[in-house]
Amino acid sequence: MSAHDALMAASLWMTAWMAPPAPQVLSAPEFPERVSPSFADETVVQHVRLAIGGKRLRVRFSNAYGDRPIAIEGVTIALRNGAGHYARPMHMTFAGNDRMVMPAHGQVLSDAVDLATIPLQEMRISLYLPGPTGPCTCHSRGEDPTQVFKGRSARPGAVPDRRVQQRVFLSGIDVAGSTAKRLVVAFGDSITDGVGSTIAANRRWPDLFAERVLDAGVNIGIVNAGIAGNYLTRTGEYPSFGEAGLARFKRDALEVPGATDTVILLGINDIGGEPDVGERLIAGYRQLIADAHARRIRVFLGTIPPFRGSTFFTEAGEQSRLRVNAWIRADNPADGIIDFDRALRDPANPGRVDPRFHSGDWLHPNDDGYRVMARAIDPAIFAKPR
Structure with a gap:
């Protein structure tokens, strides 16, 4: 240096x-x-x-x-x-x-x-x-x-x-004098916030990914901007679910000191609350990506994990999830994708989470599920020049 x-x-x-x-x-x-x-x-x-x-x-x-x-x-x-x-x-x-x-x-x-x-x-x-x-x-x-x-x-x-x-x-x-080359903001809902993980053990997926990159010698950091209950397109039933992701993205991702990248995993609450929301989710992702790119912040979209068996599962919601994930995998303008759906789903029943990886509600991962999510991310994607 x-x-x-x-x-x-x-x-x-x-x-x-x-x-x-x-x-x-x-x-x-x-x-x-x-x-x-x-x-x-x-x-x-x-x-x-x-x-x-x-x-x-x-x-x-x-x-x-x-x-x-x-x-x-x-x-x-x-x-x-x-x-x-x-x-x-x-x-x-x-x-x-x-x-x-x-x-x-x-x-x-x-x-x-x-x-x-x-x-x-x-x-x-x-x-x-x-x-x-x-x-x-x-x-x-x-x-x-x-x-x-x-x-x-x-x-x-x-x-x-x-x-x-x-x-x-x-x-x-905040810290100054860090040797980190990039700072990733994990932007999402309860699955990013770590609901279902062991309390006071730092086993949310961003925590486990931070451990993984340190072990691999990759000099990046990741911070957690998840809010349990958060929606992308609207506010939730309780104020504590936060402002809509579209409204808070600037404060909680783009204006985070030092942010260079963001991983977005948000939308399952929209689907659970209003099943026929797929096209609005896609429009919302496009807006977030455009806003981030305007500030030269890279975006990696996460596919939405399965939720069959959860309290707000519907077949219509499942069709929206599949539609959104197909768009993420094939047609989105982000800088890359992270296939959390593929990492967590049951091979014998892809519409639900692998029974080994959920915390009991068929929605939120357990510690092993969050570890699988962290392993689904290749740290090298953040080292590549834009």
Whole structure:
């Protein structure tokens, strides 16, 4: 690397972890765990794993859907070492202050700190919320429970007073000085968000693909922009399902710092909710591809996996899925495809997921299914010049 290239790499921010926020859920009698939690005089602890390492780090918080300012104090980060122990917490500041206030419908970026991290670095982020916050701007399914402690401190090893499934206000972590050559954004729904995988084990397909490329010595990163319940063409039944993929693609893929590529796997919820949606899905994919190409971001389309046996399966929906997958394989303007359908389907019954690979609902993969998805992607496709 030349001196100029090294200087550019040191100053280029790239997202190392993300959790796209979604609107609040105020009531969900059938699914109370989906209700957006509120906080007052509580410390929130969240665990993450970075896709790429770097020499500097900053943290992003979002109040995009909040109707009031949110005060956050005492933000600390602590890196986990190979023995499973966390280092002494490092305090993060905001314009030099320990306390910051996020405006309603806004976001805040921490000051950068000099901190060396490596790919797949695990870390713990703690923040104090004096509150009351009202229902939080959250990512609805963290697949790694957030720990909540009363008061200003969270002692290592202490039992939390409660746990919530959401990612709380934390929306992203960026690094500078990374050696990664490309950054891939996995854009999708619950199958990308990792529903059905082992909790707190980092076994979503983007996690497993990140491990695969590291083992292969391929110098790229992948971050997860999946939102459980997300639709491509419209908003879902619950606000936590997020804005339509067409509406959030700019924020959650194209504007991700350092993004060079995106893998899109989105559409099964559209099919489940409105079976005769195939042509609108294709039109939506065309729009996403055009928007990405306008920013010189490459697009890899994923085929939609089987869903026969799931609660929202219909024969009409299956015909839409087959139509969309045929278009993806033969006629799309993307830069490449990833055949998740072929990887997950049962050879004896291609309309359903292989029984070895689903988590019990004939829709969401289990750990083995997510591993099969990660293996379906050739890391070399991201190394090829456009």
